[in-house]
Amino acid sequence: MQVTEVRIYPQKEKRVKAYASITLDNEFVVHNIRVVEFKDGARIFMPSRKTNEGRHRDIAHPIKNELRNQIEEKVINAYNEKTGEKLQLIKKK
Numbered sequence: 001m002q003v004t005e006v007r008i009y010p011q012k013e014k015r016v017k018a019y020a021s022i023t024l025d026n027e028f029v030v031h032n033i034r035v036v037e038f039k040d041g042a043r044i045f046m047p048s049r050k051t052n053e054g055r056h057r058d059i060a061h062p063i064k065n066e067l068r069n070q071i072e073e074k075v076i077n078a079y080n081e082k083t084g085e086k087l088q089l090i091k092k093k
Helices: 065-083
Strands: 003-010 016-024 028-038 041-045 048-050 056-058
Touching (some): 028 065
Antiparallel strands (some): 016 028, 028 041
């Protein structure tokens, strides 16, 4: 599965730098991916809903790390290209 399109919607919020939509294999779209900035870089968060217990649970997410890494890199690169910023991706340990 490949990310074939990324659309970035910059925000003027303190930590949420943008929302993104991605298209996979020109056939499936995922909206509301958040680009969030931290002190040491940025991370992306898949769309989620708040549970009755107050926790957030992803609605859609990649199963394999290869696809997650591809999504993260393409979204951050698209953000940097669109805004002229140089956010660095924080890699999960």
